[in-house]
Amino acid sequence: MPDDAMMRPDKSRYEGKILVVMPRQKFVGLVGGIPAWFKGVIEFVSKKEYLQAAALVSQASLVITHSYLSPRANYFILQARTRGIPTLLLVDGPLEWSNSYLNPSLRKTNAYFRGYMMEPLIHDAILAVSAAQAGYLAFRNPDRGITFMTYNNKRLSSVKSTASSAGRWQFLITTAKTPYFDDTEKNNLVHLLTQLTAALEQGGYSYVFRIFDNALQEALSPKENLLEGSFEEVLQQVECVIGTPSSVLLQSMASDKPVGTLIYRDSPLFYQSGWLVGGLCSLDATLASMLCREDTRMDFQTYCLEQNISQQDFFTALDGVVKQQPDREKTTENLQTLRFENSILRSLLESPLNFNPGYYFHRIKRRFFSRS
Numbered sequence: 001m002p003d004d005a006m007m008r009p010d011k012s013r014y015e016g017k018i019l020v021v022m023p024r025q026k027f028v029g030l031v032g033g034i035p036a037w038f039k040g041v042i043e044f045v046s047k048k049e050y051l052q053a054a055a056l057v058s059q060a061s062l063v064i065t066h067s068y069l070s071p072r073a074n075y076f077i078l079q080a081r082t083r084g085i086p087t088l089l090l091v092d093g094p095l096e097w098s099n100s101y102l103n104p105s106l107r108k109t110n111a112y113f114r115g116y117m118m119e120p121l122i123h124d125a126i127l128a129v130s131a132a133q134a135g136y137l138a139f140r141n142p143d144r145g146i147t148f149m150t151y152n153n154k155r156l157s158s159v160k161s162t163a164s165s166a167g168r169w170q171f172l173i174t175t176a177k178t179p180y181f182d183d184t185e186k187n188n189l190v191h192l193l194t195q196l197t198a199a200l201e202q203g204g205y206s207y208v209f210r211i212f213d214n215a216l217q218e219a220l221s222p223k224e225n226l227l228e229g230s231f232e233e234v235l236q237q238v239e240c241v242i243g244t245p246s247s248v249l250l251q252s253m254a255s256d257k258p259v260g261t262l263i264y265r266d267s268p269l270f271y272q273s274g275w276l277v278g279g280l281c282s283l284d285a286t287l288a289s290m291l292c293r294e295d296t297r298m299d300f301q302t303y304c305l306e307q308n309i310s311q312q313d314f315f316t317a318l319d320g321v322v323k324q325q326p327d328r329e330k331t332t333e334n335l336q337t338l339r340f341e342n343s344i345l346r347s348l349l350e351s352p353l354n355f356n357p358g359y360y361f362h363r364i365k366r367r368f369f370s371r372s
Contacts, residue, residue: 016059016060016061017041017042017043017059017060017061018038018041018042018043018060018061018062018063018064018318019043019045019056019057019059019060019062019063019064019076020042020043020044020045020064021045021046021047021063021064021065021066021067021073021076022044022047022064022065022066022067022073022090023044023046024044026066026092027044027066027090029154029155030066030090030092030153030154030155030314031090031151031152031153031154031314031315032152032154032158032313032314034315035315038315038318041061043060045076047065047067047070047072047073047076048072050072050073050075050076050348053075053076053079054079056076057076057079057080057083057085058083060080060085061085061086061322062085062086062087062088062318062321062322063076063077063080063085063086063087063088064087064088064089064090065077065087065088065089065090065123066089066090066091066092068089068117068118069106069109069110069113069117070109071109071110071343071344071345071347071348071351072348074122074344075344075345075348077122077123078122078341078344078345081122086124086125086321086322087122087123087124087125088123088124088125088126088127088318088321089118089121089123089125089126089127090127090151091118091126091127091128091129091133091137092153092155093129093153093155093156093247094129094130094133094156094246094247094250094270094271094308095117095118095133095136095137095270096176096245096246096270097245097267097268097269097270098181098185098245098265098267099117099176099178100116100117100118100119101116101117102181102182102267103117103178103181104181105178110343110344110347111347112342112343112346112347113340113343113347114339114343115336115339115340118137118140118141119140119141119336120141120144120334120336120337120340121137121141121144121146122337122340122341123146124145124146124147125146125147125148125149125321126146126147126148126149127149127150127151127314127317127318127321128148128149128150128151128310129150129151129153129156129308129309129310130150130271130307130308130309130310131150131307131310132270132271132307132308133270133308134148134149134150135148136270144334144337147321149312149317149320149321150310150312150317151310151312151313151314151317152309152310152311152312152313152314153309153310155247155251156247156250156251156254156309157254157309157311158254159232159235159251159252159254159255167236167237167238167239168206168208168237168238169206169207169208169237169238169239170205170206170207170238170239170240170291171200171205171206171207171208171238171239171240171241171242171287171290171291172207172208172209172210172226172234172235172238172240172241172242172243173193173196173197173207173208173209173210173211173242173243174209174210174211174241174242174243174244174248175189175211175212175213175216175243175244175246175262176243176244176245176246176248177212177213178213179211179213179216179244180213185264185265186215186216188264188265189216189244189262189264190216190219190220191264192262192263192264192277192278193216193220193262194220195283196242196262196277196283197220199283199284199287200287202284203284203287203288205287205291208222208224208225208226208237208238209222209224209225209226210225210226210227210231210234211225212227231248231251232251235251235252235255235257238257239257239258239291240257240258240259240260240290240291241257241258241259241260242259242260242261242262242275242277242290243259243260243261243262244261244262244264245261245262245267245269245270249261249273250271250305250308250309253273253274253301253304253305254305254309258274258275258290258291258293258294258297258298258301259273259274259275259301260273260274260275260276260277260286260290261273261275261276261277262277262278263276263277263278263279264278270308271304271307271308272300272304273301273304274290274294274297274298274300274301274304275289275290275297
């Protein structure tokens with residue numbers, strides 16, 4: 001953490017508030033405690049206040065959001081763009097291929113959205129968890145004039161190392177909260193976890209599950225499923241972690257645990273752990289290698305972790321983002337961006353939480369006359 005003198009922002013660049021459209025607790029959990037010099041310029045607002053977005057944004061020097069798809073959060077961004085006020089997207093975790101390109105919930109949040117996760121980006125600046133992931137986002141959003149930087153995501157990197165102490169269980173088997181997006185993926189995952197459980201039993205290893213998905217629980221009937229407590233508390237009780245690609249694998253790697261990634265689909269991996277579990281590998285050999293903390297694999301895992309968790313302090317990066325922003329264009333002629341902006345506005349207009357009598361009367365009249 002830089003000293004206090006380095007944390008002092010150039011207040012000449014902050015003519016208004018830094019508007020953060022997310023809960024304070026969530027923000028602090030991602031970036032760490034707010035230094036004294038920034039407390040006077042940061043203001044937290046709820047995305048539910050989007051009807052007041054124009055008034056709130058007009059007093060801001062920078063607008064920060066973390067929810068890519070939320071129409072309400074994005075309305076703040078659109079309001080800022082029309083005023084030439086810089087905007088920043090804070091990426092709250094690592095990229096995961098299936099979540100970015102196959103997740104059907106992308107349409108649930110915004111029914112009119114036709115792109116992929118963070119494609120397109122409508123913000124002026126992006127802070128991602130690593131240079132590798134920022135680079136991929138830049139590759140997928142060319143010629144947009146976006147500033148790409150990184151920050152130290154505290155949720156991923158602040159886990160204490162517990163490798164020296166023997167755990168209550170030798171292995172933790174865990175999954176993302178949404179570990180599959182169709183029946184094929186679900187069946188493949190159940191099959192692999194069934195094989196893994198059999199190998200653990202045959203090898204006489206102690207293990208515990210941490211899976212929240214009801215269908216997986218029903219299919220596997222785990223003897224012990226540790227759902228209580230934080231993931232950090234669970235890590236204190238295990239020696240090795242095996243799971244689906246998700247932020248918890250990076251957390252486990254940061255705690256110096258041998259980590260295995262379950263391979264049950266052909267999706268590319270944005271980052272690797274020291275072990276891959278599935279396919280043609282020998283589960284017996286993999287489990288033994290993890291438990292003995294094979295040196296070369298742990299070294300490789302440390303290397304991968306360093307490539308995928310930035311050490312850049314958020315507030316230092318934040319001041320750099322503001323410094324780098326030129327005079328912003330208030331509109332865009334990019335068709336993909338315009339479609340995304342239109343999907344945001346239409347989603348808000350048709351939201352059942354936004355009662356607009358004139359609009360709904362127009363829709364009813366148009367539907368009635370189209371049938372006559």
